[in-house]
Amino acid sequence: MTQESLLTKKEILKMMVGFRRFRERYFKEHNHSVYDALATGQSPKTLMIACSDSRVDPAILFSSSPGEIFVVRNVANLVPPFESNMGFHGVSAAIEFAVVNLQVENIVILGHRQCGGIRSLFQPEAVREGGFVQQWMTIAGQAKEKVLKAHPNADLDQHCRECEKTSIVTSIENLRTFPFIDFAIKSRGLQLIGVYFDLEGGQLSFYDDQTDAFRELEISKVQP
Template sequence: MQRFPQPLLTGYRNFMTGRYTVERDRYRQLADAGQTPHTLIIACCDSRAAPETIFDAGPGELFVVRNVANMVPPYEPDGQYHSTSAALEFAVQSLKVKDIIVMGHGRCGGIKAVLDPNAAPLSPGDFIGKWMNLVKPAAEQIQSNSIMTTAERQTAMERVSIRNSITNLRTFPEVKALEDGGKLQVHGAWFDISNGELWVMDKESQDFVRLDG
């Protein structure tokens, strides 16, 4: 029999003797009553930027969707498979979250790839390349800016991508209706892995402002 990864077994045992012991009643309540998270977070798959860790969230508090480069596609009811759109639909329509946060982060591999004109597909399917086409037009504009350094282009693209995803969020009719009616708020955030800083997008200017720690 193939062995389960040892670090995960160790982590699970620590969880059972630590956090689960402390929060046992909360887990049992969630099992019986179901989940009622207050916030949907659309985050990147990157292992260094886990929303539950960054926001010190307890069980049942956050509904988290993670994909490459924390992107939201536009509303496309075309009969195809749309995992991010499905999760968004469930969070808004069924769970009735009050806030949606698109959270990007520094040193994102997906953003780095879309900015690299010489990036080669990782497989014949080129799933990442096709997915990152969602922000290709913006990436081409940033690529052409020779005044900016590579690091500056990377950070700029990470933040532009967040704005692009928020624009796409508002193409979903229910999201737009709830936001216009004051029943849902949409936010942008960017997390700096290297120093733990969280930057939040100002709704009026769309600039990113660093939160005090």
């Protein structure tokens, strides 16, 4: 594909215009401060495991600068349990690199409202039968069962909302099955954090492991 034909596509052209703005912001002549510092390597303090949903971009959501967060995105922001067989484990490999090589201090699981992956647990016809998504979502199968047991008379919307949150806790539990994470927690205080973004109301909640519940974060009390 030539550059001329590439730039006839409206969506791609918009992206290229965005890249031009990015260059103007970070690569202006005599103003390379951000990427000059990053050119020799990265040292993010936080690994964030987020959903692939196009509405939930961690860098936008948290106004992060380049180099601040190491991001892994997948369907429904899930973490599989540790497996010792050497298959193709993309999420696990990224987690290992962040914890072992980059020595991150925090792992944040970022879930969100209106997650299509979670909805497919309750509406399996929404995804291809026997496909990759259906298999991947079995990671959250236990979360679904907990929600159905705790809220047997709830409607689909509530089931999805509760499961979006419960699956975050499942992923935190799965993180603890990785030996190198367990070691990092005990040896240097690695923190595991669950966060839920309500994209309908623009609210952020965090998982309180003392009460086993999500509590809305009072943004007005957050000091810069």
